[in-house]
Amino acid sequence: GENVEQHPSTLSVQEGDSAVIKCTYSDSASNYFPWYKQELGKRPQLIIDIRSNVGEKKDQRIAVTLNKTAKHFSLHITETQPEDSAVYFCAASRGGTYKYIFGTGTRLKVLA
Amino acid sequence: GAGVSQSPSNKVTEKGKDVELRCDPISGHTALYWYRQSLGQGLEFLIYFQGNSAPDKSGLPSDRFSAERTGGSVSTLTIQRTQQEDSAVYLCASSYRQANTEAFFGQGTRLTVV
Numbered sequence: 738g739e740n741v742e743q744h745p746s747t748l749s750v751q752e753g754d755s756a757v758i759k760c761t762y763s764d765s766a767s768n769y770f771p772w773y774k775q776e777l778g779k780r781p782q783l784i785i786d787i788r789s790n791v792g793e794k795k796d797q798r799i800a801v802t803l804n805k806t807a808k809h810f811s812l813h814i815t816e817t818q819p820e821d822s823a824v825y826f827c828a829a830s831r832g833g834t835y836k837y838i839f840g841t842g843t844r845l846k847v848l849a
Numbered sequence: 850g851a852g853v854s855q856s857p858s859n860k861v862t863e864k865g866k867d868v869e870l871r872c873d874p875i876s877g878h879t880a881l882y883w884y885r886q887s888l889g890q891g892l893e894f895l896i897y898f899q900g901n902s903a904p905d906k907s908g909l910p911s912d913r914f915s916a917e918r919t920g921g922s923v924s925t926l927t928i929q930r931t932q933q934e935d936s937a938v939y940l941c942a943s944s945y946r947q948a949n950t951e952a953f954f955g956q957g958t959r960l961t962v963v
Contacts, residue, residue, distance in 0.1 A: 768949060769949035771951065771952070773954075779956075780940065780954040780955060780956050780957060781892070781940070781954050782954070783951045783952070786951070788949065826891065826892060830949055831949075832949030836882065836894065836897040836899075836905055837882070837894075837952060838894070839884075839891060839892040839894070840891070841890075841891040842890075842891040842892070
């Protein structure tokens with residue numbers, strides 16, 4: 738069935754370093770790939786998304802890359818700051834009437 | 850409305866009791882999702898409503914769980930004969946029309962079964 742795998746489950750980086758989180762998906766018809774950030778005790782919120790017609794998208798310190806052939810996509814955070822510490826979830830969807838499939842989450846800790 | 854609203858925010862119930870959790874999606878959003886998040890865990894899919902289509906119930910963990918969405922808006926998740934392993938945060942999300950647009954999450958209902 739549909740599945741999204743996410744790695745690593747936990748990630749610790751020094752402030753100012755980069756962080757990379759990777760996801761792979763099984764449904765080759767997936768065409769929308771959002772990333773959500775969930776701070777402690779709060780609701781998940783969208784931080785960036787990418788559609789299958791592009792290979793990369795950037796928004797300030799955050800970027801997402803997509804490799805449709807390999808069916809994987811990655812979140813890149815540069816110049817990490819303590820406020821980047823949170824759980825990050827990737828997801829994949831076909832769009833239309835299909836549901837989102839979420840990855841299992843990555844707990845990112847940015848050490849000051 | 851402002852965003853996705855869930856009630857109650859916290860619920861403590863005794864084992865064996867039934868509970869109802871409510872979700873008010875953003876007005877105009879036709880897609881509505883329920884997820885369960887156990888402490889420190891990921892987002893476990895429960896059920897998905899899209900417009901007038903039959904709901905995708907493939908994530909419901911047992912027949913004690915059911916959900917309804919009346920009039921294409923408000924949704925209620927019902928858990929019958931609650932068990933301690935049902936303790937978790939139940940998150941509702943809605944999105945506009947299709948599942949390739951942003952899903953907005955509610956603040957969740959923290960359910961504790963004692």
